[in-house]
Amino acid sequence: MSDEDNNSMGPVMVRSWREDATPEIQAVADRPEIKEAAINALQQKHHESKLHQFTEAERLEQLSNWKVTQYAEEQTAYGVNYFMKVSIGHNLFIHIRVQRQEDDDAYNFYSLHETIKDDVATYIFPEVFTDDGCLIMFSSQVSSFSVVLEIEDAVTEVELDCIVYDGVQLKSQLLNAMILNGESMFNHLNEYANSRTKTLKMDIHHRVSSYRKILLQNRQRSSSTKNIMGVCLELYLDVMSNPFNMNEWIHLSLGRSIMYTIKSQRYSSSTSTKNLRKKEHSNINQKVVHYLGSPPRNIPSRTMMLKTFSNDLLNYFNHAYFTPPPYKDQTEALTQAIAALSIRRKIFKFNLILCVTDKSHNFYIGSAIEFENRIDAFFLDTNIFMILTGNPFNGILNKVIQLLNRLREKQLILQWQNNKMMPYQTKSVLTHLYFNLKTHKIGIPVRRTENTIGAPTTNISDFLDEIIRPIFDRKCGPTSIIDGVYLLKELYKYTKKGLFSFT
Numbered sequence: 363m364s365d366e367d368n369n370s371m372g373p374v375m376v377r378s379w380r381e382d383a384t385p386e387i388q389a390v391a392d393r394p395e396i397k398e399a400a401i402n403a404l405q406q407k408h409h410e411s412k413l414h415q416f417t418e419a420e421r422l423e424q425l426s427n428w429k430v431t432q433y434a435e436e437q438t439a440y441g442v443n444y445f446m447k448v449s450i451g452h453n454l455f456i457h458i459r460v461q462r463q464e465d466d467d468a469y470n471f472y473s474l475h476e477t478i479k480d481d482v483a484t485y486i487f488p489e490v491f492t493d494d495g496c497l498i499m500f501s502s503q504v505s506s507f508s509v510v511l512e513i514e515d516a517v518t519e520v521e522l523d524c525i526v527y528d529g530v531q532l533k534s535q536l537l538n539a540m541i542l543n544g545e546s547m548f549n550h551l552n553e554y555a556n557s558r559t560k561t562l563k564m565d566i567h568h569r570v571s572s573y574r575k576i577l578l579q580n581r582q583r584s585s586s587t588k589n590i591m592g593v594c595l596e597l598y599l600d601v602m603s604n605p606f607n608m609n610e611w612i613h614l615s616l617g618r619s620i621m622y623t624i625k626s627q628r629y630s631s632s633t634s635t636k637n638l639r640k641k642e643h644s645n646i647n648q649k650v651v652h653y654l655g656s657p658p659r660n661i662p663s664r665t666m667m668l669k670t671f672s673n674d675l676l677n678y679f680n681h682a683y684f685t686p687p688p689y690k691d692q693t694e695a696l697t698q699a700i701a702a703l704s705i706r707r708k709i710f711k712f713n714l715i716l717c718v719t720d721k722s723h724n725f726y727i728g729s730a731i732e733f734e735n736r737i738d739a740f741f742l743d744t745n746i747f748m749i750l751t752g753n754p755f756n757g758i759l760n761k762v763i764q765l766l767n768r769l770r771e772k773q774l775i776l777q778w779q780n781n782k783m784m785p786y787q788t789k790s791v792l793t794h795l796y797f798n799l800k801t802h803k804i805g806i807p808v809r810r811t812e813n814t815i816g817a818p819t820t821n822i823s824d825f826l827d828e829i830i831r832p833i834f835d836r837k838c839g840p841t842s843i844i845d846g847v848y849l850l851k852e853l854y855k856y857t858k859k860g861l862f863s864f865t
Contacts, residue, residue, distance in 0.1 A: 383429075383430035383431060383432065383433050383446070387430055387433050387444070387446070388429070388430050390444065390460065390469055391428070391430045391446055391448060391460070392428070393469060395469070395470070395471065396458075396460055396469055396471045397425065397428055398425075399471040400448070400456065400458050400471055400474065401421060401424055401425055401428075401450075403471070403473075403474055404416075404424075404450075404456060404474060405421060407474065423451065424450040424451060427449060427450050427451050428448060428449075428450060429448065429449045430446050430447070430448050430449075431447050431448070431449050431455070432446070432447040433445060433446045433447065440463060440464055441461060441462050441463040441464040441466070442461070442462045442464075443459060443460070443461055443472075444459070444460040444461075444462070444469075445457065445458075445459055446458050446459075446460065456474060456475075457474065457475035458471065458472075458473070458474055458475070459471075459472040459473050459474075459475070460472060596615070596724060597611070597614055597615055597724060597725050597726075597727060598719060598724065598725070598726045598727065598728075598799075598801045599727050599728075600726065600727065600728035600729070600732070600806070601712075601714065601727065601728060601729060605708050605712055605714075606705065606708065609697075609701055610701050610704055610705050610708075613698060613701040613702070613705070614705065614725055614727075617723070617724055617725060635683050635684075638683070639679045639680070639683050642679060643672075643675055643676050643679050646675060647671075647672050647675060650668070650671065651663050651668055654668065713729065713730050713731065714727055714728065714729065714730060715727070715728055715729070715730040715733045717733075717798065717799065718798060719798060719799055719800070719801045719802075720798040720799060720800045720801070720802070720809045721800070721801075721802050722801070722802070726799050726801060728799075733797075733799075733808075736797075736799075736806070736807065736808050737797055737808055740797070740807070740808050740810065747795070753792065754792070755790075755791070755792040758792075758818055759785060759787065759790060759818045762785055762818045762819060762822075763784065763785070766780055766783055766784055767780075779825070782821065782825050783821050783822045783825050784821065785818040785819070785820070785821055786821070789816060790816055790817065790818045790820075791816035791817070792817075793812060793813060793814045793817045794812075794813050795810050795811070795812055795813070796810075796811055796813060797809065797810055797811070798811060
């Protein structure tokens with residue numbers, strides 16, 4: 363194959379090296395954006411080097427001795443690359459790369475060439491190195507420079523084309539790209555990516571192994587001198603004998619997560635699956651549209667970006683709900699369903715109660731009669747509640763509606779505010795009490811909780827919260843605690859301001 367055929371295989375053509383730089387090349391190198399940028403990059407890269415560390419006087423000397431001794435030109439698809447060997451002192455040289463865009467007189471400093479000497483990276487080269495395997499002349503690195511530059515140019519073009527093309531078109535483009543030493547550019551990039559990924563994985567595995575050894579040593583050292591208590595959730599059994607077998611007990615030890623595990627694996631009805639999919643899609647999509655449409659983002663709800671997000675979200679739910687689960691998950695779900703059914707039967711048979719505790723949020727299993735006695739004792743001790751003989755829900759609902767309509771008639775609120783605070787007549791329920799057991803206290807008393815989520819006044823509270831919440835957030839600082847160190851720092855600031863006092 364002739365030289366002309368070689369040049370026709372790709373857009374890169376490297377001219378021959380010249381012994382002396384021309385005045386035009388020296389003028390390009392003397393530009394401040396080239397000269398000062400190269401010296402500053404050299405200073406920064408050698409700031410912590412063991413081979414060279416420069417002072418300000420040496421920097422000024424390097425600027426005064428700046429002279430190009432050799433150079434080469436490389437024509438690319440987007441302009442011209444200049445490789446320059448620059449003298450910065452007695453028998454000291456640096457190798458730089460300068461770019462000039464096509465149809466533009468602007469020159470940009472691109473990079474310094476690096477080599478390894480005595481296992482340390484350096485960017486300064488003497489005229490002739492010793493026979494320790496280092497670089498002898500800058501011209502001997504032209505082929506390796508051209509390969510690296512071709513890969514960098516291809517990566518730049520690929521990054522721009524990623525906006526338009528998808529993965530298949532991108533791979534086809536790389537396969538049809540320039541040929542380097544008889545191999546495609548895609549193979550070079552693929553080998554580099556695989557090698558880099560393998561190196562990172564090995565590094566992470568090595569670090570995790572070393573950290574794991576340190577943690578095990580610290581744990582063994584502390585466990586020998588301290589009494590360590592486990593943090594796993596445990597069932598609280600308050601009956602004379604355990605009516606559950608081993609599988610049922612393990613199933614109950616999972617806590618409240620068992621309900622979601624069974625629920626996520628047992629949607630056999632196509633109608634219920636379809637309704638659930640639509641509900642979740644509508645809920646997430648409405649929240650995203652509301653968040654992006656509010657200030658300061660103010661993105662229109664009919665923009666193509668939100669439509670694409672909605673379609674992608676719907677496709678994800680279709681794939682998640684209609685893809686059959688693996689056989690292992692099906693078997694596990696069936697086993698859990700059988701265990702849950704057996705647990706329910708035993709609870710009804712032995713008149714037991716299964717509820718969530720107050721602090722630890724694990725399951726409590728005890729006698730239903732004993733639970734009722736604790737509730738009665740709570741009413742007698744507090745004497746602040748009374749048992750209603752009738753259902754006051756209709757009266758409360760009608761009174762809330764009448765008050766809102768009266769405010770609207772007096773024009774104290776707008777129509778949209780009235781609609782937003784109006785209670786849902788089909789979803790509203792009467793506020794009621796429920797009780798959680800305090801297993802961490804002597805006698806296991808009960809803690810009362812008022813369920814007001816479905817109350818007729820819930821919409822009014824939500825509307826007022828939307829108005830008052832921004833004012834509260836502006837006046838109050840963030841109170842989220844990230845970790846223990848963050849908590850100690852905030853307590854130190856709080857104490858330093860004189861706001862902390864002992865009681």
